[in-house]
Amino acid sequence: MTSFRIDGGTLIDRHDVRRFTFNGEVLSGFGGDTVASSLLANGKQLVGRSFKYHRPRGILTAGAAEPNALLTIGRDGRRDPNTRATMAELFDGLEARSQNCWPNVNFDIGAANGLLGPLLGAGFYYKTFMWPAAFWEKVYEPLIRKAAGLGRASYDPDPGYYEKCWAHCDLLVIGAGPAGLAAALTAGRAGARVIIADEGAQLGGGLIAEGSSIGSKPADAVLGDLVGELHALPNVEIKKRTTVFAAYDDQVFGAVERVQKHLPEHEINPHRAMERLWRIVARQVVLATGAEERPIVFGGNDRPGVMMAGAMRTYLNAYGVAPGKRVALFANNSQAYQTALDLEARGIEVAAIIDPRTCPNIDYDGKARLIAGAMVRDTSGRRAIKSITVRHDDGSDEVIAVDALGVSGGYSPIVHLACHRGGKPVWSDAHVGFMPPENTDGMTSCGAVAGKTGIAACFADGGTAAVKALAELGVMSEAASLPGVEQAEEKADPIQPIWRVASSKGKAFVDYQNDVAASDIMLAMREGYDHVELAKRYTTNGMATDQGKTSNVNAIGILAENKGVSPGEIGTTTFRPFYTPVSFGALVGASKGMDFQPVRKSPLHGWAARNGAKFVETGPWYRSSWFPKDGETFWRDSVDREVNTVRTKVGICDVSTLGKIEIFGADAAEYLNRVYCNAFLKLPVGKARYGIMLREDGFVYDDGTTSCLGENHYFMTTTTALAAGVLTHLEFCAQVLWPELDVRMASATDQWAQMAIAGPKSRDVLSKIIDDDISNEAFPFLAAREVSMFGGRLKGRLFRISFSGELAYEIAVPAGYGESVADAIMAVGEEFGIAPYGTEALGVMRIEKGHVTHAEINGTVTPADLGMGKMVSVNKDDFIGRVMNLREGLVDPSRPSLVGIMPKSPSDKFATGSHILNPGDDVSLANDQGYVTSMCHSPTLGHAIGLALVKNGPSRVGEEVVIWNGLAGTTVTGILCNPAFVDPENEKLHA
Amino acid sequence: MRDYPLENRSAFSPDVAVGTGAAINLAPVPGGFVIHVLGDAKSDEAALKQVLAKIAPELGADVRKSAPNQWFWVGDAAVYSDRLTELQAGLVNQFALADQTHGRVRMRLSGASSRTVLAKGTMVDLSADLFAIGQSAMTQIGHIGAMITRIEDDSFELIVLRSFAASLWDELHHMAAEFR
Amino acid sequence: MSSLVKCPHCGLRPREEFTIRGEVATPRPSAGADEATWFDHVYLRDNPRGEHREYWHHSSGCRRWLVLTRNTLTHETSDVVDASTLKTEGAQ
Numbered sequence A: 001m002t003s004f005r006i007d008g009g010t011l012i013d014r015h016d017v018r019r020f021t022f023n024g025e026v027l028s029g030f031g032g033d034t035v036a037s038s039l040l041a042n043g044k045q046l047v048g049r050s051f052k053y054h055r056p057r058g059i060l061t062a063g064a065a066e067p068n069a070l071l072t073i074g075r076d077g078r079r080d081p082n083t084r085a086t087m088a089e090l091f092d093g094l095e096a097r098s099q100n101c102w103p104n105v106n107f108d109i110g111a112a113n114g115l116l117g118p119l120l121g122a123g124f125y126y127k128t129f130m131w132p133a134a135f136w137e138k139v140y141e142p143l144i145r146k147a148a149g150l151g152r153a154s155y156d157p158d159p160g161y162y163e164k165c166w167a168h169c170d171l172l173v174i175g176a177g178p179a180g181l182a183a184a185l186t187a188g189r190a191g192a193r194v195i196i197a198d199e200g201a202q203l204g205g206g207l208i209a210e211g212s213s214i215g216s217k218p219a220d221a222v223l224g225d226l227v228g229e230l231h232a233l234p235n236v237e238i239k240k241r242t243t244v245f246a247a248y249d250d251q252v253f254g255a256v257e258r259v260q261k262h263l264p265e266h267e268i269n270p271h272r273a274m275e276r277l278w279r280i281v282a283r284q285v286v287l288a289t290g291a292e293e294r295p296i297v298f299g300g301n302d303r304p305g306v307m308m309a310g311a312m313r314t315y316l317n318a319y320g321v322a323p324g325k326r327v328a329l330f331a332n333n334s335q336a337y338q339t340a341l342d343l344e345a346r347g348i349e350v351a352a353i354i355d356p357r358t359c360p361n362i363d364y365d366g367k368a369r370l371i372a373g374a375m376v377r378d379t380s381g382r383r384a385i386k387s388i389t390v391r392h393d394d395g396s397d398e399v400i401a402v403d404a405l406g407v408s409g410g411y412s413p414i415v416h417l418a419c420h421r422g423g424k425p426v427w428s429d430a431h432v433g434f435m436p437p438e439n440t441d442g443m444t445s446c447g448a449v450a451g452k453t454g455i456a457a458c459f460a461d462g463g464t465a466a467v468k469a470l471a472e473l474g475v476m477s478e479a480a481s482l483p484g485v486e487q488a489e490e491k492a493d494p495i496q497p498i499w500r501v502a503s504s505k506g507k508a509f510v511d512y513q514n515d516v517a518a519s520d521i522m523l524a525m526r527e528g529y530d531h532v533e534l535a536k537r538y539t540t541n542g543m544a545t546d547q548g549k550t551s552n553v554n555a556i557g558i559l560a561e562n563k564g565v566s567p568g569e570i571g572t573t574t575f576r577p578f579y580t581p582v583s584f585g586a587l588v589g590a591s592k593g594m595d596f597q598p599v600r601k602s603p604l605h606g607w608a609a610r611n612g613a614k615f616v617e618t619g620p621w622y623r624s625s626w627f628p629k630d631g632e633t634f635w636r637d638s639v640d641r642e643v644n645t646v647r648t649k650v651g652i653c654d655v656s657t658l659g660k661i662e663i664f665g666a667d668a669a670e671y672l673n674r675v676y677c678n679a680f681l682k683l684p685v686g687k688a689r690y691g692i693m694l695r696e697d698g699f700v701y702d703d704g705t706t707s708c709l710g711e712n713h714y715f716m717t718t719t720t721a722l723a724a725g726v727l728t729h730l731e732f733c734a735q736v737l738w739p740e741l742d743v744r745m746a747s748a749t750d751q752w753a754q755m756a757i758a759g760p761k762s763r764d765v766l767s768k769i770i771d772d773d774i775s776n777e778a779f780p781f782l783a784a785r786e787v788s789m790f791g792g793r794l795k796g797r798l799f800r801i802s803f804s805g806e807l808a809y810e811i812a813v814p815a816g817y818g819e820s821v822a823d824a825i826m827a828v829g830e831e832f833g834i835a836p837y838g839t840e841a842l843g844v845m846r847i848e849k850g851h852v853t854h855a856e857i858n859g860t861v862t863p864a865d866l867g868m869g870k871m872v873s874v875n876k877d878d879f880i881g882r883v884m885n886l887r888e889g890l891v892d893p894s895r896p897s898l899v900g901i902m903p904k905s906p907s908d909k910f911a912t913g914s915h916i917l918n919p920g921d922d923v924s925l926a927n928d929q930g931y932v933t934s935m936c937h938s939p940t941l942g943h944a945i946g947l948a949l950v951k952n953g954p955s956r957v958g959e960e961v962v963i964w965n966g967l968a969g970t971t972v973t974g975i976l977c978n979p980a981f982v983d984p985e986n987e988k989l990h991a
Numbered sequence B: 001m002r003d004y005p006l007e008n009r010s011a012f013s014p015d016v017a018v019g020t021g022a023a024i025n026l027a028p029v030p031g032g033f034v035i036h037v038l039g040d041a042k043s044d045e046a047a048l049k050q051v052l053a054k055i056a057p058e059l060g061a062d063v064r065k066s067a068p069n070q071w072f073w074v075g076d077a078a079v080y081s082d083r084l085t086e087l088q089a090g091l092v093n094q095f096a097l098a099d100q101t102h103g104r105v106r107m108r109l110s111g112a113s114s115r116t117v118l119a120k121g122t123m124v125d126l127s128a129d130l131f132a133i134g135q136s137a138m139t140q141i142g143h144i145g146a147m148i149t150r151i152e153d154d155s156f157e158l159i160v161l162r163s164f165a166a167s168l169w170d171e172l173h174h175m176a177a178e179f180r
Numbered sequence C: 001m002s003s004l005v006k007c008p009h010c011g012l013r014p015r016e017e018f019t020i021r022g023e024v025a026t027p028r029p030s031a032g033a034d035e036a037t038w039f040d041h042v043y044l045r046d047n048p049r050g051e052h053r054e055y056w057h058h059s060s061g062c063r064r065w066l067v068l069t070r071n072t073l074t075h076e077t078s079d080v081v082d083a084s085t086l087k088t089e090g091a092q
């Protein structure tokens, strides 16, 4: 194989030889190479197959816009599909594979698609796969995906660590070419906090490819000095390998930094991020993103060996890689002539320069033959270019043998970040391109993105832009200048727009990545899809992972030319984040696996774990759901035992996850009276009360107890699920609705370890550790107050409340002491047969008792629906939900209301969510009477029981109904009953 | 059983590795107190500090603003519940006290990289000229709410809800790993 | 949508620290107001193109309810105030 590596190359280190594989073949390159430059150096012009027609494709660009050279790099969990070879840095041991080809890149069966070309034109997805509809999902889509798929994601987890970060600066400079460097230096010298970000591995942008000298110094020495000064400024943060991919509202910019993607596996620090997602808060921004050289649309313009003229220059000067041995250039502008000069300076033959302009005003003094007023019509060659056909201005054709063709169709400013917030770019006839929007608050464009050409002009513009941006912040500064360089006078040298070479015979590609040809765009227009957004979607132009960086403007140009209007009138499609693809790893950051969301642990977590708890995730909480003992193999064995223990002896349950809110203030009682639908104004000190909170629309929001612990001091508990929501609601009421009330709230959920001690022996157990008298007389049902414990060594809060329906207490102690107190209760309770119980047993007992939870409080029930209509105060002037609760539909007595339900035959079972039907009715939702909200096996009664919301429920106790499980297709005969299956007279509670 | 041994357990597992590196060091702050002070609408920090100096000079008046008219009063002494009752009595109604000694956990992140580590979690700009020693911010570190206070140039105290403390510790541990 | 909100109590903070409740509705009617007035307050919301006043709760910061005046078209936030000021201004 011929090596295309020649002398020079400012970026590469020839002492640092790096081996890599491409489709299994071992190749080598140098430190500083990209995968693309090393492939070209090894003579690999053909690197992949195209998306639709599987045409051979080579490397088109030397940067972020690359549409062709997408490779899969790495293996196993570190495999990255669709990686641009032009952006991937070469490291030792890198593995790269071509995509879109089978069995291999040189011989690809899918290339037969090329023969089907006429069938695969614009809109073929819509036309070819229309009928029958059922085939779409099962046949067409899988086929299309298989044939047209890009690289495949790995199924293995990525072992790399990813993270997110915030950064702040006075001035964010995006792009580190001459304009960006000048802006950063200007601001850095003025003392501003500067961040300069560039997607490249090295700062310099267009300076890197500049082979000649600047002033009296070599270009790379000038660049070295600039970067050296930036590094020395402590207020300047340099972010290399960092793509600013989005401009968000309020001057927040998204950026991804490839921290370790360029390193071989053995050099990766597992504790450092592979990629870092930055959110940069910038007071001012200088946009120095440069311009993208445009391809020209002519026949066979996708043949490997056809490359952007500027990219050729980069490979030559930065990487020491010759694009070919005999090169032609096809350009409609004078910048491209610099490529010819550089090629010739390195001894590479430039066969011809084809310029469509009849009298280009250039000062090219090289050896190449200049063919003015002509265009490249077509190319030939199987896997790489062999020759070009030139159409002269007299209409004659000439074939010229070449092994590479440099193309330059003008320059498109990279305006994306200036347009992400909705700004529309502005067409400029002078620049033959879309320029950044004129009014972008806080953002100043400079350099090539602002239409400047040449190193000196861009540098000067960057300095000016920084001065302007800093002035907005009230900071005076002086524009940095390049020593010894005079800005050349701008010369009249217009670009001649050429959107399409009309004489082309072969397929002329506009969008390389999505295989959209000029003929497709013409077809779309003929079929009426001539609006830029419609043409895009009909042809898929610009919809590939490169988002049309090299194709959009040409597509707009073709539309404009054919409609006879200016491209400005056609306008662009919408620019949206991301500028270039961002890996899911970076977007997810550290929030994966066990770190997906924070874990909340109860202060009794350790105690529960020591007692063998099985935990269940409840939001972020880990709650103990049951405590299996030896010999219990099935969860219900444990739950049944736990229920029986509580009903006959005593149990202890961790209820620390309930929301707890301390409420203070002179108007606290009045405030509670307004947020609960029942009366709270006269709750005495030392008492707890069950309360129901309504939403303003009259439905139940949450329930819980609130205790009065002292004058102007209350303690509220909420359900675990709504702890955060209730506090937020209470704050809304206090701050927005009634700011005149003196009420102050503090979340105390985490301060207290809270345990329910329930069962006939609960008082006996607690009496052993509580110093105060807790007899029924001294501490009756709903008593609530601070108690002294363990001989005065600890203070706790004791509440006589019960969810299980048994004689029960809840004791709250400072969280740090929770485990000790729970251990002590277990120890003193041993003689009474105490056992820990979990949320499953808690759930069973509340159903047995007919207590509701959010299974019943489902957002569509009123207190009356839950059998608690009498609690709603009729005496209070106002409370949340008072008026809307009285609406016609909400007081309808036939509303679904709470009722108990059990199977007629005790051996029958039924499921939560089953619907209730009247016996004899058709099994259909049309005859729906309500549904089962909760069900369980009741160990106390020995059969299944449930709660249900049923039309007229309470008045139908004793009725037979059908319980219909529509999912399982089964029915069971049930009987409606009192929801309080256990102790309906509340005797146990008051014992 | 009234003499049952009572242990005040840390929210962190006993085997948390306390780093000692110069670049980064994360350590729990043991003991002390955190009291949530809830003032009425007319209260202000100067008045609070004045009254605290009067009623509890031995506890110091390190108050960190958490919200309008609300502060976390933090100190290294132990404050038992009887003392808290006394303090509340001395404050009458203008300031209410809610003990958070067990509900909010203190930890300290220090070392040259501490600001870089925190930037992985919080948007708040902690550069020295904007966030001086003694300044506090209630914010989010990743998905977890926390109060950040600058203690020294390169040292920050974090106050986090007890139930999230172990999670935040783990996250900070990961974020700091590259600097150890 | 705003990326950053300048909380009047805490300064510039990211959107993630806030919970949004939606448009500032009509002031909460008196208990004696008719059902139509209550219906407006509870249910009716505008969805304007342009300036919009919304409740934002600084849930991971000072836990104060704020009122943002936000342009739904440009996403510019022109004003942020503590929501308690609505009532003192007689608007709530």
Ligand SMILES: [Zn+2]
Pocket: C007, C008, C009, C010, C011, C058, C061, C062, C063, C064
């Ligand atoms: Zn705030």
